[in-house]
Amino acid sequence: xxxxxxxxxxxxxxxxxxxxxxxxxxxxxxxxxxxxxxxxxxxxxxxxxxxxxxxxxxxxxxxxxxxxxxxxxxxxxxxxxxxxxxxxxxxxxxxxxxxxxxxxxxxxxxxxxxxxxxxxxxxxxxxxxxxxxxxxxxxxxxxxxxxxxxxxxxxxxxxxxxxxxxxxxxxxxxxxxxxxxxxxxxxxxxxxxxxxxxxxxxxxxxxxxxxxxxxxxxxxxxxxxxxxxxxxxxxxxxxxxxxxxxxxxxxxxxxxxxxxxxxxxxxxxxxxxxxxxxxxxxxxxxxxxxxxxxxxxxxxxxxxxxxxxxxxxxxxxxxxxxxxxxxxxxxxxxxxxxxxxxxxxxxxxxx
Numbered sequence: 169x170x171x172x173x174x175x176x177x178x179x180x181x182x183x184x185x186x187x188x189x190x191x192x193x194x195x196x197x198x199x200x201x202x203x204x205x206x207x208x209x210x211x212x213x214x215x216x217x218x219x220x221x222x223x224x225x226x227x228x229x230x231x232x233x234x235x236x237x238x239x240x241x242x243x244x245x246x247x248x249x250x251x252x253x254x255x256x257x258x259x260x261x262x263x264x265x266x267x268x269x270x271x272x273x274x275x276x277x278x279x280x281x282x283x284x285x286x287x288x289x290x291x292x293x294x295x296x297x298x299x300x301x302x303x304x305x306x307x308x309x310x311x312x313x314x315x316x317x318x319x320x321x322x323x324x325x326x327x328x329x330x331x332x333x334x335x336x337x338x339x340x341x342x343x344x345x346x347x348x349x350x351x352x353x354x355x356x357x358x359x360x361x362x363x364x365x366x367x368x369x370x371x372x373x374x375x376x377x378x379x380x381x382x383x384x385x386x387x388x389x390x391x392x393x394x395x396x397x398x399x400x401x402x403x404x405x406x407x408x409x410x411x412x413x414x415x416x417x418x419x420x421x422x423x424x425x426x427x428x429x430x431x432x433x434x435x436x437x438x439x440x441x442x443x444x445x446x447x448x449x450x451x452x453x454x455x456x457x458x459x460x461x462x463x464x465x466x467x468x469x470x471x472x473x474x475x476x477x478x479x480x481x482x483x484x485x486x487x488x489x490x491x492x493x494x495x496x497x498x499x500x501x502x503x504x505x506x507x508x509x510x511x512x513x514x515x516x517x518x519x
Contacts, residue, residue, distance in 0.1 A: 178303055184208040185336050186300050187310055189217070197241035201292075203312055205332070211339040211506055213262060218244050218292040220316045221330045224261035228339065228369075228506050231439055234262035235366025235467035244290040250274070254284040260364045260467065265289050267359040268318050268326045268347055272479030282480055285362070288328060291316050301336045308336040317350075324355035326492070339506035346499050349492035356480055357490040360456070360473030361502055363445065369436055370468055374403040377442070377517060378420055378432040378455060378470065385417040385456075385476070393459055394418045400459070403468065407461040415460040419476040424449035431519045432470050442507040442516055447472040451500045472502065 178184060185208030192200045201217035202224075213226035213233075224241055226233040237260040245257050251274045258264065266285035274283050293314030301310045311333035319325040329346040349355045384394045392409070393400045393416040400418070407414065422430035430449050435442035454476050458469035474490060475483050483489035492498065507513050 174303060181301050181303055181336075184301075184303065185212075185310075187298055187312055189295075189298070192241065196239060197243065200241055200243050202241075203298075205310070205312070205334060205341075207334050207339055208336045209339040209506070211341070213341065215312065215332055216241055216259075216261070217295060217314065219259070220265045220289045220291050220328065221293045221312075221314050221332060222259075222261060222265055222289060223263040223332075223341075224259055226262040228441065228443075231368050231441075233365060233369045233443060235260045235364040235370070237465075244292050246287070246290050248290055249283040249287050250281070252284045254289075257290065260366070262363060262365075263343075264362040264364065265328075265359070266362050266473075266477070267357070268328060269324060269356045269358060270480040271358045271360040271473060271475060272477040272482070275479050275481050277481050279356075279480070279484070285360070285477070286318075286358070288316060288318050291318060293330070303336065310334055310336070319350070323351035323353050325349070325351035326355055326357070339508075341504040343502045344499070345501075346497050347492070348497040349494055352494050354491045354493050356484075357492050357498070358473070358475050358480060358483065359452075359500065360471055360475070360477060361447075361452070362469060362471050363504075364467055364469050365434055365443070366467050368439065369434060369443065370403055370466065371436060371438065372403060372405050373436075373438070375435040375437075375517070376401045376403065376457065376468065376470070377435060377519075378422060378457065379519065380420045380422040380430075380455070382418045382420040382457075385419055391416055404461055406463040406466055408463075410460055410462040410465075412462070414462060415458065417459070417477075418457045420455040420457060421453070422449065422455040422472075425519070430455065430472070431516065432472075433516065434468075434470075435513060435517060440508065442513045444503075444505045444507055444516055445470055445472070446503045446505075448501055451498070452502075 185206035
C-alpha cells in the first residue's frame with residue numbers, strides 16, 4: 169500500500185501520517201492523555217496513554233472497527249478493583265488489557281481479593297519514547313513506548329513495558345509487551361488481550377475467523393449459540409436474550425501454523441475487507457470468543473491470552489498459573505492487519 173511516488177513531495181511527514189499526542193478536554197475523559205496514530209493507509213487509531221496504552225477508537229477509511237461502550241473514555245480509576253466495578257470504566261475500544269495477575273470474574277480466597285479482569289487497565293503509562301517516521305531519511309517506521317506499573321509495597325510489583333508500532337503505508341498495528349517482576353518475591357501472572365469489535369465491521373453476516381478445538385466457557389450450561397453444528401461464526405442480528413448480561417463465550421485452543429503463529433479475525437464481505445489478528449501460540453496459548461449481541465450493545469471479542477478468563481483461583485487449582493521470579497520477564501507479540509486483496513482474504517479465510 170506504500171505510495172510509490174511520494175519522493176520529494178512531502179514538506180512534513182505528518183502530511184502522510186505519524187503519531188500525535190493530545191489531552192482530552194471535555195466530557196468524562198477530560199484530562200486523559202491520548203495518542204492518535206495514523207498509518208497513512210486509512211488505518212488510524214487512538215492509544216489511551218492513561219489507560220495502560222490501550223486502544224480506544226480505531227478506523228479503516230470511513231469504517232469503525234472497535235466497539236465503544238456508553239461511557240466512552242474515562243480517566244483511570246485505580247480503585248475500581250472490587251467485584252465488577254471494572255465495568256464502570258470499561259470503554260470497550262479496540263483493546264483493553266486484562267491482568268497482570270488475574271483475568272476473569274471477581275473472586276476471593278486465601279491469596280487475596282481480586283476484581284473483574286485485574287488492575288492494569290486502570291493504570292497510567294509513563295511514556296519513555298516516541299519515534300516518528302521521516303520518509304525523507306528513508307525511515308517509515310514509527311512507535312510509542314511506555315511503562316505501566318501494577319505495584320504495591322511488599323508486592324506484587326509487576327511492570328508492563330509496551331511498544332505500539334507501525335509503518336507508514338502499511339495498515340498494521342504491532343504490539344510488543346514485556347512484563348517484568350520488579351519485586352523481590354515471585355508473583356502470579358495472567359494476561360489477556362480483550363479485543364472488542366463493533367459495527368460496521370461487525371454486522372449481520374460478518375464472518376468470525378479462528379481455528380482450533382473449542383468448548384463453551386461453562387459446558388454444563390444450556391447454550392443457543394455455541395452448540396455443535398450451529399453456525400456461530402456468522403454474526404447475527406441483535407438478540408433479545410442478550411439484553412443486560414446476556415452473552416455467550418467459547419474457549420478455544422487455537423491451532424498455530426508451522427512458525428507458531430495463530431491467526432484469527434473477522435471478514436465483512438459487504439465492506440470488502442478483513443481484519444487479521446495474529447499471536448504466538450507459545451506466548452498466548454488460549455483464545456476466547458465473547459459474543460454479546462445486545463440491542464445497542466452489539467459486540468464480539470476475540471481475545472488471546474495466557475489463560476482463558478478463568479480467574480487466578482482456578483488457574484492455581486489446575487496448576488497452570490504462571491509465576492515470575494524476581495527480575496524475570498515474559499514477552500508477548502500481537503499483530504493486527506487490514507486485508508483488502510481478494511487473494512490475501514481467501515488465504516486468510518482458509519487458515
